[in-house]
Amino acid sequence: MSDYVIDATNVVKKFADFSAIDNVTLRVPKGCIYGFLGPNGCGKSTMIRVLTGLLSPTAGEVEVLGLAVPKQAEQLRLKIGYMTQKFSLYDDLSVEENMQFIGQIFGMNSAFLRQRIEQQLITYGLDALRQQRVAGMSGGQKQRLSLACATMHNPELLFLDEPTSAVDPQNRRDFWEQLFDLSEQGTTILVTTHYMDEAERCHRLAIMESGQIRADGEPETLMREMGVNVIEVYAPNLRALKLKLMDCQQVRSAAQQGIRLRVLIYQDVIDPIQWLKTTFTELSKAEINLTRPSLEDVFVCVTGKGRQ
């Protein structure tokens, strides 16, 4: 049996001739919050469906919590939680009824279920809303209820597919605090996101593109090893400067952020600030600084996004 909670090797998933997952190997240690990043349509949700046993892979080996998937998917279902982008709640049922329904699906006896509902109502700040019908709830409240439902049976592994796409920054922050509580209690979490600040919170992450994993590791390591220096340029006419920079083979990407241009320059340029000042005479007196890389820079470097 594998030491990893998720141990997937050379996974391929084809829809007709199209490879949505193209030879992906993924290993997730216990208790880890593992982020899954990538442009729309790169295969994140498909990979989750394969890992949960909802889709059969076309090729490859998948072991999740020591169970062979999809062969033992029915056993796996009792040990995992899955929160989808659309929250999968019943609009006409109340908060409490939604939890009851999930608890019954997982075969909890009524005394235990009552106790578990009370616990979850407190943990997820839903006590005052217990009689509220889902249809009238805000995005943040629905998200908390979805997480409460997905964790009703105390799963060892939780899959979260873009869980924060419909909520404001404060609710996102609170949600992540709850994920860290779950992680500390030993729950392993695989979470897809488009938000770079969320990705930076993960213990480890993978960046996918076109069905393949382009980078995989701890956020800090990925930022350190991305092979470019990140430079901020304060100068007039940034739009024109950007076009000129994008024509240089030394430049991986250039993107405007307010009054500055963020330029990623390959590390084989030894002194990137000097290089900018001598190559572009209009920058000879400009303010130019070397700055800390971000995960967005990593994303740009490892996917095809930089040259657009």
Ligand SMILES: Nc1ncnc2c1ncn2[C@@H]1O[C@H](COP(=O)(O)OP(=O)(O)OP(=O)(O)O)[C@@H](O)[C@H]1O
């Ligand atoms: N059942 C299906 N039949 C055919 N093609 C599919 C099916 N499910 C997904 N695809 C295709 O596979 C690719 C990957 O889709 P997937 O939903 O996994 O992407 P994603 O990375 O989760 O995207 P997003 O960030 O937009 O949620 C897409 O091109 C999608 O159209």
